[in-house]
Amino acid sequence: MADSALLQRTELPRPNVSLADARIIFNDFYGFSGEIQELGSQQDRNFLIDTGDERLVLKVMRAEYPQHELDAQNRAMDHLRALDIGLRIPEPVAALTGEFIPQIEINGEYYWVRLLSFLDGQPLTRQKYLSPEVVAAFGDVVARVATGLKEFRHEGLDRELQWDLRRAGPVALHLLKSVTDQKQRDRIAKAMIMAVKRLQPLASELRIQPIHHDITDDNVVATPDASGRLTPDGVIDFGDVLYGWLVADLAVTCAALLHHADGDPFFILPAIKAFHARYPLNEAELKALWPLIVARAGVLVASSEQQLSIDPDNDYVLGNIEHERTIFEVATSAPYPLMEAAILEAASALPDEPEVTIVHPLLPALQPADVRLTDLTVTSPDLPRDSWADQEIDWKLLARAAMETGVASTRYGEYRLSYTKPLSPTPPATFALHIDVCLPGGTEAFAPFDATIVLDGHHLILSSPEVSLHLDGIDCSLEDGASVKAGDPIGAVAGAAGGVGGLRIQLCRDPDLVPPLFAKPQQSAIWSRICPSPSRLLGVGVDAPAPVSQELLDRRRKNFAKPQKNYYSEPPQIERGWKEHLFDVNGRAYLDMVNNVTILGHGHPRLADAVGRQWAMLNTNSRFHYAAVAEFSERLASLAPDGLDTVFLVNSGSEAVDLALRLAWAHSGHRNILSLLEAYHGWTVASDAVSTSIADNPRALETRPDWVHPVLSPNTYRGKHRGEGSTAAYVEAVAEKIAEIEKQGGHLGGFIAESVYGNAGGIPLPPNYLSQVYELVRQHGGLCIADEVQVGYGRLGHHFWGFEQQGVVPDVITVAKGMGNGQPLGAVITRREIADSLEKEGYFFSSSGGSPVSCVVGMTVLDIMRDENLQQNARDVGDHLKARLEALGQRFPIVGAVHGMGLYLGLEFVRDRDTLEPATEETAAICDRLLDLGVIMQPTGDHLNVLKIKPPLCVARESADFFVEMLEKVLSDGW
Template sequence: MDQPASILSSPPPAFTLAQIGDIAKRVYGLSGRLSPLDSERDQNVKLVETDGTAWILKIANALEQPDRLEFQCAMLQHLATVDPSLPVPHIRRSLDGRLLAQVEGTDGVRHFVRLVGYLPGEPFAQAVKTPQLLGSLGDLLGRMDAALQSFGHPGAFCDLDWDIRQAGRSRSRLHHIDDAADRELVESFLNRFDEKVAARLQRLRASVIHNDPNDYNLLVDAPGAAITGIIDFGDAMHSALIGELAIACAYAILDSDAPLTAAGQIVAAYHRHLPLQEAEIDLLYDLIAMRLVTSVTISASRRERAKDNAYLSISEGPAWTLLRQLGAMNPVLATGILRRACGFEAVVGAKKTVQWIKNNHSKFAAIFDRHPALSEKGLVPLGRKTDAIAIASADKRPDEAQAIWARMAAQHGVELGIGPWGEERSIYSSPAFVSLLDKRSRRTVHIGLDLFVAPDSVLHAPLDGIVKDIYVSEEPLDYGCAILLEHEPEPGLRFFSLWGHLASKTTKRLKLGARVAAGEVFAWIGDTHENGNWLPHLHLQLVTYEPASAAETIGVGESAYLDVWADLFPDPRYLAGLSDEVFDQTGREVEEIVTARRQQLLRNLSISYRQPLKIVRGDGVWLIDAQGRAYLDCYNNVAHLGHSHPEIIEVLARQAALLNTNTRYLHDTIIDYAERLTATLPAPLRVCGFVCTGSEANDLALRMAGAHTGKRDMVALDWAYHGHLSSLIEISPYKYKRKGGAGKPDHVWEAALPDSYRAPADWPVAEHGIRFAQSVRDRLAAMAAQGRKPAGFIAESMPSVGGQIVLPPGYLKEVYRDIRAAGGLVIADEVQVGFGRIGTHMWAFESQGVVPDIVTMGKPIGNGHPLAALVTTAEIADSFANGMEYFNTFGGNAVSCAIGLKVLEIIERDHLRQNALNIGNDLIARMQRLAERYPEIGDVRGSGLFLGLDLVEDRASKNPATERAGRIVQKARELGVLMGTDGPYDNVIKLRPAMIFSQANADHLMQVLETAFAEA
């Protein structure tokens, strides 16, 4: 299109058709029908042979440089060789074998001439720009430029204004633009080019490109579905590779309602054939605009000449329209669309930011006084038209809208209303939400997170930040007051958070550049009159690029670009402290599950709480229900190291992928685990038996005791529970004395529960152990009177179901001595209290200074994996080996043992026993202070993270307050803490949280207990 001024001022050749016919015959041996074609500086004639074969005879301007013409011929020849199917003109050699011939005009001036094949089709400019056609254009250019990667020629290097790298020269033509607004627009693009583009462009890939795939140099088939050809290689040159796409897009998206969508379709197809580099795509928006700038400034500079030359002015009007449209766009958003079209992140580092926030969400401070995870939440129905209009149209009737939402929240027990990210909403109907990217659509998709709370609610920073911008607007449906915070939690990771619809007093609290610490109060929620006339709420938005201001950060986007918004403005749910379950609820409803359980499961299965919980996920010390509410789990002691411990998950998956087989085959892990487990126990406890559950372990212990002693009688504590097998139901008063139980079997001797709190008042405290042990001696005496001897004594080292009992000092020493003297074995059931739970010792029996004959363990041993064990002495193990094989299909398998090893490693490495002791001592002290204010707390007992509160009607009588305990537990559940009751009267609140329980967790627990006792 453009050449040095000497060529532009030189008229094109003026051969007659007769002369051209003679040239065709003489130089190429062709004859046929001739018809002239338009051209700016050359003379082009179409020649159609009698058989219909068509050619274009091109007579070059007299001032055209030979090396440029030779370059174009060589380029076409190269393309025909590398990719013969490309729809480019194929050059025909002259009769004497030349690609470029010379002819002389009547004026004696010599001109170069060449003959190329004619390509059928209609101009791309006249076709409907369907996605299919745009993709075809990208395919063609990608294939062509890929073929040209191996081509070079001296004639490719030239100086043209149309070289995209020289787009800055347009500044010299600015004065030709009459309209001040248009001149300012062009100048703004030139400034961006000079400041942000030019230097980076020079560092990008360069190669030979067509350099002018405009809408009149592209041919389309009759249906307009595919590109049939690309012509006019007169401006081909060695330039920035990305310039090819920039030029093609600039013309192909003229008159497009959604120009960036159209450009993305071209770019995506190109990228499939010749992958683009991210640095190239990052400049594409600017380069498209700069091609238009070059075009309109050149047109303006040739205005007089263009009046009589439609070829020069045909695109000027549409170019201005597109340039204005591009000028109204945010370059970051535009570039994000183009990057996503190629499968790249809309902005570099977006996914890294999202992943970091997700991985670290548990470390963030709560943004409200009450952590959103702990609140009862509900989705505000802004996506449904009828409800949305009623709730969101606060600009028309704010009081009514607030009242409607209040009624809805109360009806469903909602504390925190949620307006999700990515929700399509009908409420964005004002002119403020027109699309700058697509004339056919509106911005209707919410790309922030709305949190509906009471006006004047305080906001805490979830992590450290710097105040990047403070924005205040009184425009209806705007942000009202908004704060933009900058975060850089680690080197190389930087993102921003936008907090909108705030109270105006926030601006008095903050200054630009101020540092805000994690957990610090930095803002307040605005009321309707100051928040843009919305229902009071927080609009929270993540931004992964550096926005110029809060005002430029759109909170609503077009649905067509949702994938782009997901990178630029990711869902901030994790930053806000919300879980996925709040937004994505799957499976059956609670009522449906309850009904199905009655029909399809054993009726004996109980359900906790009056309002059953559907728990869908565990995370450390938290259990999360189907609606995303988090409950502090102070009850389920199976997850000893916390729910879903990542190291346990990893070792489970790794070992399961390698080997999982039974004990009939040899594997190292079972020996490694046996050695490691027995090392935690005193001698002579050195022989292990591995099973799957605590019940199996206790059943095996009974069998061993019987085999070793030849006896069957067992002494057990009142209200004990040792498992669900028939053999264990028989020795568990908790089962056989309650509804459905068959009563105490003849071979079971029930000793008194050593509950010091309910010991007779006349017993000296120092003698509680001896006095309670007398009950065991009495049973042994009664047994002996019948000529019977015990097989053994079994007891939890700290009875749990019995009411979180801490055995009185010396109790087990007395009992163990007496049982052994009578010929029996002593079994320590550590299923509930082992593995460091009591804090002072690894095993609870150690706190009594005794060594049992058999230790059983389960529950915490595998952190939720079905693993249990028995450890005994070599002598007892030998007596059990009577010829009958003992085999447990799953007990001791490689996966279970690998998990068991990891549990022991974590307990020791992370000093969890010490943590249990420290946190437990703190809780006991604070519960004792609580008891000073609430006389119904008769006793605070426990050790480490094995704790109980014994509730009574009055401290004098110590009558159990069963209903009161139930109300406290139920109220705690409502407040987000899970605990249970136990003991013979179900009046003891028991607490057995995970060993990773932190001081913050303890503070939260005590806060809830304070509230529960005050309100229950």
Template sequence: MPLDTLIRRSSLPCPDVDAAQAAEWLTTHYGLAGALKALGSHQDCNFRLDAGDGRRFVLKICHGDYATTELEAQHAALRHLSGVPSVRVPAVMPALNGDDLLTIEHNGKPVHLRLLEFIDGHSLAHVAHLDRHTVTGLAQLCAHVDVALAGFEHPGLERVLQWDPRHAFALIEHLLPVITDADKRACIAEAAEQAQAYLLPLEASLPTQAIHMDITEYNVVWSRDDHRRWQLQGLIDFGDLVRTWRIAELSVTCAALLHHADGDPFFILSAVQAYHRINPLQSEELLALWPLIVARSAVLVLGSEQQASIEPDNAYIQANLASEWNIFDVATSVPIALMEAAILNAVGEPEAADQESAFSALLPSLSGQAFTLVDLGVLSEHFVAGNWELGGVDERLLAEAAQRHGLAASRYGEYRLSRTLPDFAKEPDTFALHTELHIPLGTPVHAPFEGRLRLTADGALLLVSAEWSLRLWGVQCDSGSDAAEFDAGAVIGRSSGALIVQLCSEPDVSPPLFTAPSKSAAWRALCPSPKGLLGFDCDAPALADAAALLARRDASFARSQKYYYQAPPQIERGWRNHLIDMHGRSYLDMLNNVAVLGHGHPRMAQVAAQQWSLLNTNSRFHYASVAEFSERLLKLAPAGMDRVFLVNSGTEANDLAIRLAWAYSGGRDVLSVLEAYHGWSVATDAISTSIADNPQALSTRPEWVHPVVAPNTYRGEFRGADSTPFYLRSVEAHLHALAEKGRQLAGFICEPVYGNAGGISLPPGYLQQVYAKVRAHGGVCIADEVQVGYGRLGHYFWGFEEQGVVPDIITMAKGMGNGHPLGAVITRRDIAEALEAEGYFFSSSGGSPVSCRIGMAVLDVMEEEKLWENARVVGDYFKDRLLALIDKHPLAGAAHGSGFYLGLELVRDRQTLEPATEETTYLCDRLRELGIFMQPTGDYLNVLKIKPPMVTTRRSVDFFVDSVSRVLSELEG
């Protein structure tokens, strides 16, 4: 390899050409004129020309050191790819003399001129987070280009290029002195040495072809579609076109992706999968990929540092330096062997398992004795009432098991509940890559294989052979010297307490004791179960396949009963305002207005179990709790309300309220409000008008339902606090029409705070005037408090209190039972008894002893734990933080509601209030990735309906709002 040529080229500065000179050349050689803008480049000089009438071009100026045949190869490749439907590339524009390439003298040196079509769009270099759609799109482009170039031939492909990985290690060695910091220099040298060691045995097997060699976020042009997703527009800059290893193409793309990986090298795996599906890679290429990425990251850093030393004023290079150091840091943050295992696993080609190694027994004196395996997983019965949050709980449970049974052990490969991290954006490290044993003090510990023993900095004994390493914590070494040699079976020490055992097939790798679920398969390939040297099966049972379980649900559970998210995590546990999946990840619950006390509350379990052990039947039997609970509810209601119906749900409560209105008024016609949801029964669906819940809602209302204009003060027909008179017109018009037809009004139903639209307060005085008009026509007024009532608003226990009214009927459910099916209707005696003319009312489970006891326990806990006060105090803080988002983010249009019933409305334009529906969908999906459950509401699905358990803390509020702000920044970037 001509190393001197490579070194000379790596040190070339950009051609010194200003805009005036570029404009002159464009006029002279291309007959073009217009506005010029300098574009960044590593070693070329580029200008964008706006020639008017939508015509835009790029003038590329490069050193004469580059042979014309290399540039001609680029032009040939562009023409070759122009016929590929999946790849758009710029056209080459000829000069006035018909040539595609001009070579002229500038400052006594030759430079090459070319003019290319400009592809409009954006680079994603500035975008901090790239979603999976964008990552896979980039990788798919990479694969399509490689497939298209597989048969492309040109003499200019045989060139010496500093970015060609075949020359990477020679270039790294030459450029290392440019790094003045000795520690950084040593780090780069070590990384390069390791990468070269992994790569050398594979090089001869790597296929070669023509590749673009620079398919990165800088050279791929994108634009946002109507769904706010980035869509590919084209591929530019063929300056690094070369024949080299095919896998180098993907390595370049993946290295660039590390800048957007938020420190996680596994981020590239979806790109590898996407590429491999289109252009399948050989096993040797898959194994070479990560060493090439490491080498690429080192070359990037050294190349930019070298160029920055030559051109300290080159802003493009200076801006890239931090990015390239970040790429290097991420690329070297994990062992190469780990990433090789991860890449193979990602494409369904796991590394060939080592033959079962014949280990000697680690604890031969305990051979044949039974160990009690202690369940420390997500569903463990040992964990109750959040005790897993106590420090050292796993060790305590193991110690207690050992006291009872003699020998105890944790399970390898278990997702530990104690490792969960509430209000945390990243996956917690829950997967155990070790086993902990509780054995008698002084138990001899033997070497399971021949190796050298030494003590590590973290207090472990490390036994290393050519094939294995074994880490042991809790062993007192018998040898007085470090680095002692031991034969298999020799005693290396004695147990000094709990013994932690971790096996690794890569002797030079220092694995963690726990890893994140998404990394568990890769780490497991390196750190297998130690059961072979323990003599018993210490493995945790494999979790059921969540996707298969979802398929079973779809096959048996009617699919109109939807679930959140396309690929939802399997949730089997909850605690306070968090839900926990089977891998031990905690998700902040911002959806569950049912669990007012939070999930897993011990009082609920205790009260339900106690009452179930005594009696659970229906309310036609005589027992104390139904009377006691009814009395408690009436104490919460306004004066004059003296009758309670107990039911199972909000739907049942609203359905009953309609029947009561019919029976009391003698009429059938009901006024409801547009954009509202009241339930799923025939009657409650009839009065529900939310097109988000039912797209046919407005066209399928029965003739007895009369929707009035939604009094939405933010985006309604009339806006602001003084809009009440205008919204009353709709009510009056319906009342007048009914009166003219001689039809008796049954009633009016409305949420006192507009819950389905995101907690919007009704305009002042609205309900006072509507209630008066409805009653004047003989109808009853129903307050649907199912979502917004029962203390959730913080400043009001009932939503109707904000409007200063008293309804005739109150309906409620949701939080009454903290998840237990429980609802109620509260009204006056005269209305309640009007139903008797139609026969008696009965709900099979409504008002059961268990339901009543749970209902009273909820009220007790709300009072004891001051949850209503928490809704007011923390809710006010929450609202203030949401309001602050409006000043920071253009997409944040308004913050609605109060307490723990809040809404954040997203708009694209604050004047037209164009709903940001697609952005809201993206936001909710992205929040889930960050560990937060949130869903949109409203007719345009552009409002975050925020209704968390009433135990929500300021810490959770900050985590939520900071995460929303983070994602809004991504959307607005």
């Protein structure tokens, strides 16, 4: 039983000290004056003073705490600062008397007082989200402090403290008398009893040393890194320093982290891994860690309830109690075997599990050759379109497969697409820890090993010391508690003889655990150890192969050209799409908010059918005579303004721009081309030459050929001239560039610009900019090229072509991307005389441009856009989305502006709205965090500080709202 003095201390209220009292102490005992405010504490009083030159913290403690314990705290800080452990540590400050811990009388009571230097920075308690890197930093901080204190000695470390996890059981039980909710009291008591029970056989092997014992999100201070992410770099509040279990120091930190975990106990694993890397734990300590975390959670909740009963106005406790209740909920939600294995695995100390002993087949009447397997994964050909959304699809496919031989089985270990959840911020449990078998009713079942029968309604368990077998669908012929030997009959599959029956089979190594049927992907490796595959019970291999995403990525990096980048440093393996959703091989659904190539959405059945029919008939090149090329060319010409009646068909936007430049050269007879700074037009030699975006090519501005003449970027948000009144200044810059060319004896061949500043973030051009620039260019003999590859084809919603927003008609239009919905397809639309100019250079030919398949794709895309009103959807959903994004700008200073229209939007992040300093690192971190929350998003712009928001035009309003809600969550909770 804990010492009575210790238990009495748990009932002490905070010192009766006011702000006025603190002011007197600062003045009379330390000689400081300034602005004072109270800081939170559970049993002390803490005050912060700002003298103008420095900030200091006054701690007022009850006299019941011995002075030598307080002195140990000061000396521990001195010790760590002297070691220079790479962390900021407070420094004790002496009173005017020279004492570091004077005792003073306040309001008729005696208290100890201490003054410490204040560490600038922020605690992380209110930061809802902590990245894995920050979680790991917590673990490293604890290890640094524990390593530094290892050789520290002081008599004040031998102390009785309610927070000492060696005494957690009796302390918690004493505190429980203050918990008025009987159900909650019982839950805490049960949790503490289980934790102590698991700790007892390990206690003798847990090392004891000086520990801080309170390195929590309240007691570290953090400063922002380059991305604005707060990273721990200082430790405060040494009030709980004592001789204690080394692993308890880490347990306290891990428990504190759980209220940031969003319900996932695996969230703490980076901290454990980082601690273990710096200060290795032994096996017993690793096994004790989770019970200690549970014990800490129980003590926290019980202590807060008890403190509020004696000090109901304690704002510090009131502010933390919900966090502590969350910590307790997460800590008690995870089974001990799961967390013990996860912790051992994080420390690379997980032993191999022995194979389960199977003596007799469960269903000997089954012939392995007769078992048909279903495929319920993301790559299954049996899940076309959105059939995965059918809640009965698993059993439907199982029954269909059983029609062949009478027996079919699902596969253990497959990530089922049928359990995906679109528009979910957390990955769903998709990993199957069981198998379902469809087989004739009445099929006899036999015990595969010696076991005891456990009946729970229709649920049958065969329990043995090694493993338990969980069965649903057996009419058991035995009584609860009966013993069976391997090979004994246990019953038959429910259902009439000759009819269809269903059987669910699952193994579990823990006899006290009722395992889940599915595991979340991040927990699947550990759960599969606890619930091994039951396939051997059937005598047939029914396990799904594990995804090999990392192996595939390694192969990509080995053989695929490095300049052809992929999104994200650790990209999900995407193998299926539907509308605006993408699915990785783990069954995780992502909202695709960046894919302007797939304009119709992913997996459109009408397009797939049209392509299949055409491939089955003919696919060749456009030199042959066939209907599709004439029909598609005609339809494209009809979409362009009057006079633009001639079409070239190519494979991509880069080829389209390249061809457009050749047309300008051929028609004008001159090579000088004007292009805009910050623009991107493609990757071919010519299209890259007129691209000036330094985000795409850091050397773009120094490597342009002499025929390219970049002009001032008409960026009305962060350009040289800002706002709608900047048109004249930007047009004048074009006029000056033309004059410069002609002064050097040259002549203008053409001008190329995106009709909306797409790659810069969807920024609209200044009003009437193109009309005035086009007039200038034509006056000097050049052609006007509108690059509509990204912004055209209905994406703006309010206009089919981007140039319509400026009220102009170009001489040449380039288009690609969305017009093929992912099929390589591009086009140049121009006037007949311009197209004919190319004849002077010979004929033009694109091997696949205008092929029958490409033309059918192009026409089907246009049909679907018309029939499904996708341009109208782009306008309606786009306007709604822009309004919601603009509303975020009212709340979050990092939001600088929302550019664009329809479904081509750019959300620009800045560190300062006056200087417009780009928030480049923050934008990258925000995109990574959005991926965690199920949203595909990428940065754009020369500073990579703009979210390029250009989803498929079929995106639903619900999906747009989900995107905004997840973005709001990131901006609110952190990244």
